[in-house]
Amino acid sequence: MTSVSPIRANVPRNRFGFTHRPETDQSFENAVAKARAGDRLTVADGVELLTTGTEQDGIDPRRKEVVLEIADRRREEIVGNEVTFVANLNNNVTTACNTGCLFCNFKDRSKQFLRDNDAAHDGFTKTPAESRAIVADALDTGIYEVTSVSGLHPAFALDEEHREILEGNDRGDLNYKSPERYEKNPGTYTAQMAAMSVGDVHLHSMTPEEAYHARRGTEWNYEEVYGRLKAAGLDSVPGTAAEILVDEVRDVICPGKMRTDEWMDAMEAAADVGLSTTATIMYGHVENEMHRIMHLERVRNLQDRTGVITEFVPLSFIHPNTPLYEEGMIDAGATTEEDELMIAVARLFLDNIDHIQSSWVKYGDELGLKMLSCGADDFMGTILSEEITKRAGGGYGEARSFQKYVEMITSIGRVPVERSTDYTERRRINPTAPPFGPQLGPRADGTPLVEHSQ
Numbered sequence: 001m002t003s004v005s006p007i008r009a010n011v012p013r014n015r016f017g018f019t020h021r022p023e024t025d026q027s028f029e030n031a032v033a034k035a036r037a038g039d040r041l042t043v044a045d046g047v048e049l050l051t052t053g054t055e056q057d058g059i060d061p062r063r064k065e066v067v068l069e070i071a072d073r074r075r076e077e078i079v080g081n082e083v084t085f086v087a088n089l090n091n092n093v094t095t096a097c098n099t100g101c102l103f104c105n106f107k108d109r110s111k112q113f114l115r116d117n118d119a120a121h122d123g124f125t126k127t128p129a130e131s132r133a134i135v136a137d138a139l140d141t142g143i144y145e146v147t148s149v150s151g152l153h154p155a156f157a158l159d160e161e162h163r164e165i166l167e168g169n170d171r172g173d174l175n176y177k178s179p180e181r182y183e184k185n186p187g188t189y190t191a192q193m194a195a196m197s198v199g200d201v202h203l204h205s206m207t208p209e210e211a212y213h214a215r216r217g218t219e220w221n222y223e224e225v226y227g228r229l230k231a232a233g234l235d236s237v238p239g240t241a242a243e244i245l246v247d248e249v250r251d252v253i254c255p256g257k258m259r260t261d262e263w264m265d266a267m268e269a270a271a272d273v274g275l276s277t278t279a280t281i282m283y284g285h286v287e288n289e290m291h292r293i294m295h296l297e298r299v300r301n302l303q304d305r306t307g308v309i310t311e312f313v314p315l316s317f318i319h320p321n322t323p324l325y326e327e328g329m330i331d332a333g334a335t336t337e338e339d340e341l342m343i344a345v346a347r348l349f350l351d352n353i354d355h356i357q358s359s360w361v362k363y364g365d366e367l368g369l370k371m372l373s374c375g376a377d378d379f380m381g382t383i384l385s386e387e388i389t390k391r392a393g394g395g396y397g398e399a400r401s402f403q404k405y406v407e408m409i410t411s412i413g414r415v416p417v418e419r420s421t422d423y424t425e426r427r428r429i430n431p432t433a434p435p436f437g438p439q440l441g442p443r444a445d446g447t448p449l450v451e452h453s454q
Contacts, residue, residue: 016248018248020288021288022289026045027053031046032070035070038351043294045349046293046296047290049341049349050289050341059341071347075376075377083378083379083409083416085378085405085418087402088147088421089383089384091147093192094150094151095151096154098111099209100256102254103323104322104323110154114181115183127184127185135201138384141449141450142449144200144441146202146205149207152209155177155181155185156214158190158215158225162217165217192205193229193232200441200442203234203236204278206238207239209263210241211225212262214229222270226269237278239279239309244295245298246260246295253324264302267279276422277308282317284317285333292345296349304352307352310355311357312353313357316333316339319333340374343375356376368380369412373412379408383399406434
């Protein structure tokens with residue numbers, strides 16, 4: 001008999017008329033047995049584990065602990081007791097964007113940045129020269145990864161050839177305006193990539209949505225776009241802009257964004273030109289458990305085809321200050337129980353991705369540490385700047401010292417390990433031999449990257 005799990009408490013049952021519902025003929029007991037055995041899980045299995053059984057209402061605490069225990073054991077089997085982290089900098093180039101995503105408060109309407117706009121705003125745009133100076137300064141602290149994810153500024157073009165095409169096009173649907181019309185010129189994507197590629201830093205940038213923006217008005221495919229970006233200095237691609245990879249959810253939360261199939265095409269293209277990627281999910285808004293598992297299945301299928309996804313990053317939706325919350329479409333984000341189960345089921349369902357990240361920026365320290373016992377093995381990075389979550393109302397961000405990492409990781413009996421972006425370089429840290437600082441970067445010498453008080 002098919003049964004239905006209730007949608008989360010802060011979203012009335014099927015308020016948005018979704019076709020996909022958390023319904024399954026599978027039983028929780030059978031799904032647990034498959035998870036224990038290490039069998040590849042089906043969508044029905046995943047829904048049963050994520051809901052702790054669709055034959056009942058709400059999350060069953062006892063069943064939840066069973067799922068968490070299985071996921072934690074699987075984590076230990078696959079990656080052992082190491083908890084990894086990276087020394088990195090976030091350099092978001094611009095907040096200018098008019099895509100209109102209802103989950104986002106990072107953006108500022110791009111018209112605010114026009115020279116003829118006199119209204120004050122809190123947004124920013126950096127020139128390539130400014131980006132380069134920021135990265136160069138950060139390299140001296142020992143960081144070796146730069147993560148850059150930005151708004152879709154209308155003046156952005158892939159390169160000068162793309163700029164010429166856009167300038168000669170009179171279509172009104174391309175979201176393009178000449179940089180001369182703005183207070184500050186962001187340059188081109190390739191110029192920003194070249195600017196941030198200082199020394200041997202690893203540049204992690206250009207989401208599928210940014211790649212979509214970088215080919216508008218042309219017949220170029222994503223291989224062409226990512227090929228040019230790689231030549232300019234791009235090293236790997238963040239698999240963000242995924243949100244939920246089910247179009248009926250995207251129609252609600254980000255109708256102006258690329259569709260699911262196009263996101264998949266862009267990610268495959270990045271792999272085809274030799275770029276590794278990550279993959280994400282942003283959950284805890286209007287979606288239900290079926291949507292989340294459908295998303296995991298699409299990520300798993302993508303990894304089956306490409307093999308380049310280095311880690312999966314569950315991102316718990318931060319709701320304050322976002323249109324979804326302010327317009328009364330939701331009342332809150334995910335519960336702690338949902339967060340724990342999302343990490344655990346991701347570990348069990350994604351049998352072809354070794355690393356699951358716990359985001360202390362989203363969860364905070366206490367819950368972030370708990371996630372390391374629910375199936376996660378990576379604890380993010382130092383993040384010397386983080387604007388996106390803070391602007392959405394999140395209370396965490398800014399910076400994390402290596403000493404803080406060592407203290408936190410050893411407090412739960414795990415081994416702190418500094419890693420490179422792609423996990424190919426790893427350094428176990430001796431917790432009895434301070435001071436603690438990065439050693440893998442081109443200018444890293446073990447000097448503390450930020451003060452412990454931070």
